[in-house]
Amino acid sequence: MSKQQPTQFxxxxxxxxxxxxxxxxxxxxxxxxxxxxxxxxxxGESGLGKSTLINSLFLTDLYPERVIPGAAALNxxxxxxxxxxxxxxxxxxxxxxxxxxxxxxxLTVVDTPxxxxxxNCRDCFKxxxxxxxxxxxxxxxxxxGLNRRHIIDNRVHCCFYFISPFGHGLKPLDVAFMKAIHNxxxxxxxxxxxxxxxxxxxxxxxxxxxxxxxxxxxKIYHLPDAESDEDEDFKEQTRLLKxxxxxxxxxxxxxxxxxxxxxxxxxxxxxxxxxxxPEHNDFLKLRTMLITHMQDLQEVTQDxxxxxxxxxxxxRGGRKVENEDMNKDQILLEKEAELRRMQExxxxxxxxxxxxxxxxxxxxGALGHxx
Amino acid sequence: xxxGQSGLGKSTLVNTLFKSQVSRxxxxxxxxxxxxxTVEIKAIGHVIExxxxxxxxxxxxxxxxxxxxxxxxxxxxxxxxxxxQYEKFLKEEVNIARKKRIPDxxxxxxxxxxxxTGHSLRPLDLEFMKHLSKxxxxxxxxxxxxxxxxxxxxxxxxxxxxxxxxxxIEFYPQKEFDEDLEDKTENDxxxxxxxxxxxxxxxxxxxxxxxxVLGRKxxxxxxxxxxxxxxxxxxxxxxxxxxxxxxxxxxxxxxHYETYRAKRLNDNGGLPPVxxxxxxxxxxxx
Numbered sequence: 001m002s003k004q005q006p007t008q009f010x011x012x013x014x015x016x017x018x019x020x021x022x023x024x025x026x027x028x029x030x031x032x033x034x035x036x037x038x039x040x041x042x043x044g045e046s047g048l049g050k051s052t053l054i055n056s057l058f059l060t061d062l063y064p065e066r067v068i069p070g071a072a073a074l075n076x077x078x079x080x081x082x083x084x085x086x087x088x089x090x091x092x093x094x095x096x097x098x099x100x101x102x103x104x105x106x107l108t109v110v111d112t113p114x115x116x117x118x119x120n121c122r123d124c125f126k127x128x129x130x131x132x133x134x135x136x137x138x139x140x141x142x143x144x145g146l147n148r149r150h151i152i153d154n155r156v157h158c159c160f161y162f163i164s165p166f167g168h169g170l171k172p173l174d175v176a177f178m179k180a181i182h183n184x185x186x187x188x189x190x191x192x193x194x195x196x197x198x199x200x201x202x203x204x205x206x207x208x209x210x211x212x213x214x215x216x217x218x219k220i221y222h223l224p225d226a227e228s229d230e231d232e233d234f235k236e237q238t239r240l241l242k243x244x245x246x247x248x249x250x251x252x253x254x255x256x257x258x259x260x261x262x263x264x265x266x267x268x269x270x271x272x273x274x275x276x277x278p279e280h281n282d283f284l285k286l287r288t289m290l291i292t293h294m295q296d297l298q299e300v301t302q303d304x305x306x307x308x309x310x311x312x313x314x315x316r317g318g319r320k321v322e323n324e325d326m327n328k329d330q331i332l333l334e335k336e337a338e339l340r341r342m343q344e345x346x347x348x349x350x351x352x353x354x355x356x357x358x359x360x361x362x363x364x365g366a367l368g369h370x371x
Numbered sequence: 372x373x374x375g376q377s378g379l380g381k382s383t384l385v386n387t388l389f390k391s392q393v394s395r396x397x398x399x400x401x402x403x404x405x406x407x408x409t410v411e412i413k414a415i416g417h418v419i420e421x422x423x424x425x426x427x428x429x430x431x432x433x434x435x436x437x438x439x440x441x442x443x444x445x446x447x448x449x450x451x452x453x454x455x456q457y458e459k460f461l462k463e464e465v466n467i468a469r470k471k472r473i474p475d476x477x478x479x480x481x482x483x484x485x486x487x488t489g490h491s492l493r494p495l496d497l498e499f500m501k502h503l504s505k506x507x508x509x510x511x512x513x514x515x516x517x518x519x520x521x522x523x524x525x526x527x528x529x530x531x532x533x534x535x536x537x538x539x540i541e542f543y544p545q546k547e548f549d550e551d552l553e554d555k556t557e558n559d560x561x562x563x564x565x566x567x568x569x570x571x572x573x574x575x576x577x578x579x580x581x582x583x584v585l586g587r588k589x590x591x592x593x594x595x596x597x598x599x600x601x602x603x604x605x606x607x608x609x610x611x612x613x614x615x616x617x618x619x620x621x622x623x624x625x626x627h628y629e630t631y632r633a634k635r636l637n638d639n640g641g642l643p644p645v646x647x648x649x650x651x652x653x654x655x656x657x
Contacts, residue, residue, distance in 0.1 A: 045488070046488060046490055047486070047487075047488020047489050047490040048488070117493060117494065118494060119441075119442050119443055119494050119495050119498060120440075120441045120442065120443050121440045121441065121442075122440055122441050164378075164486075166376070166378045166379055166486055166487075166514070166515055167376065167378035167438075168378045171438055172438065172439055172440050173439075173440045176440060193518050195517075195518065195589070195591075196515055196517060196518045198587055198588055198589050199589070199590065266520055267520055268517070268520055268521075268591075268592065268594075269521065269600045269601050270517075270591075270592035270593060270594050270595070270601055271589070271591035271592025272591055272592075273589075273591050274591070279590050280590055280591060
């Protein structure tokens with residue numbers, strides 16, 4: 001029974017009260033101290049506003065002064081041509097620690113520049129898939145290791161897939177990519193640059209994308225239904241969120257004057273698109289979803305995707321272990337050879353020293369080097 | 372001919388340009404067909420009339436261009452199509468008994484729709500334009516320009532112009548074909564400042580300030596298609612239809628077609644009947 005707790009709790013004298021109702025607070029305090037980690041991957045063609053959106057979502061400048069590739073070197077013909085043709089998919093991970101009301105979040109954003117840019121995009125998602133697998137592999141390795149106290153979780157918890165608003169739905173590349181990673185990571189499809197579309201076009205596009213996702217059996221991340229004991233507002237919110245997938249967003253970090261107040265938005269000759277206006281786009285919904293379900297995203301990654309990976313890996317691992325055994329024998333042989341060489345060297349040195357000093361083998365302990 | 376990835380508004384724009392339902396809109400295309408696996412060529416012919424002047428307009432659409440995962444050589448079917456039209460014309464021309472008016476199915480103008488990413492041209496765009504600027508007049512157009520704010524638009528246009536120049540892509544109006552100083556200054560101005568035209572297309576009308584205008588209605592405003600402050604559709608329309616229509620045809624006939632013809636005749640030593648007639652009668656062509 002904790003006597004120093006504030007008096008908002010039940011009177012400690014109530015019979016049957018042990019006090020472990022206080023446990024959530026303890027967990028909360030520990031988690032806040034520990035801080036949270038979250039890794040978000042953004043995938044999409046260049047020019048869809050990925051970096052702007054990430055900056056807007058977290059109100060931080062993850063990509064300060066982004067230099068658009070090729071713009072600086074416009075004068076060099078060779079550079080320009082090379083950059084275009086040779087562009088392969090890169091993986092850029094940037095981590096930022098943001099804090100809000102004492103709660104720390106270590107956010108890693110994994111960007112994939114070059115995706116979908118090449119003329120032949122057959123291999124463009126191989127790099128991405130191997131990155132995701134690598135993170136799982138590393139976690140598996142750490143988990144099976146001896147010292148498990150400070151495992152850093154770099155697994156990708158969520159992937160925002162940016163769909164171009166200019167098409168009529170999903171492109172073959174979109175479908176192929178999502179099918180390749182839907183068993184490895186939570187996919188949240190996002191329609192980028194939503195200010196291109198009128199409301200009707202938006203509805204049509206959303207419906208079409210959902211139909212295509214179902215048709216190809218792509219498993220995107222589904223928000224968990226609100227528990228029955230949650231309040232009505234939350235249930236309503238979850239219902240709204242679920243109905244708006246895929247979210248159509250507009251990102252901006254510029255402050256525009258609109259109706260007397262400063263809002264983040266984009267200024268056009270015909271009006272201002274406000275980022276945080278739910279009638280203009282689903283930015284707020286996306287942010288709400290991410291924040292309220294961050295925990296769930298991490299859980300699904302851990303319980304579903306990671307476990308899948310792990311069981312696959314360990315099943316496959318049977319064959320791999322054999323190779324390692326063979327390697328181990330080889331390594332043992334090599335090590336023995338090295339030991340012998342070192343012993344000879346030491347013996348030689350000893351002989352030299354004995355000749356020099358005539359007695360007193362200072363390094364006799366070297367013989368104790370045997371394993 | 373209108374080229375570009377699906378969904379860039381090609382059909383809508385063509386409809387808007389000619390103020391008539393010239394192109395089958397993509398939405399009806401959606402429901403029945405999927406993205407075609409290979410690049411298809413669909414040519415639809417119309418006769419439209421204005422002020423007593425009749426024009427036979429053929430719009431060639433290319434659904435499926437640039438949509439696949441592997442888009443290598445996706446311009447080849449298109450190049451083939453264009454050359455086939457030249458071939459047809461050539462065959463008619465070298466016939467002994469020629470028709471008075473040879474039906475002209477050659478492509479006079481190719482509108483290439485650039486996706487408004489705001490960054491730069493895609494490798495696919497560059498490759499395509501490089502190959503095809505040698506056989507047809509290409510007019511690059513920035514599609515769905517309502518995605519970009521004014522600064523983004525001008526930056527993007529500048530970047531696109533620079534990239535085209537660096538890559539040696541000559542779009543229409545080509546510098547080398549300016550006949551006199553007057554043409555040159557006029558075309559220079561268009562080349563350096565306005566092109567590529569950033570357009571918005573729409574076939575729906577809305578009420579703005581008491582007038583009915585073509586536009587797009589969004590929760591934050593109405594984008595007027597013919598308002599020069601909003602987009603450059605009016606410039607494109609004037610350029611292609613009101614001022615340079617005849618020139619487009621002439622350049623196609625005098626330059627692109629002649630290049631093709633010379634190559635053909637050199638390659639095969641001529642087509643039957645072999646009387647290499649260097650004097651073409653231009654007036655037989657519409």
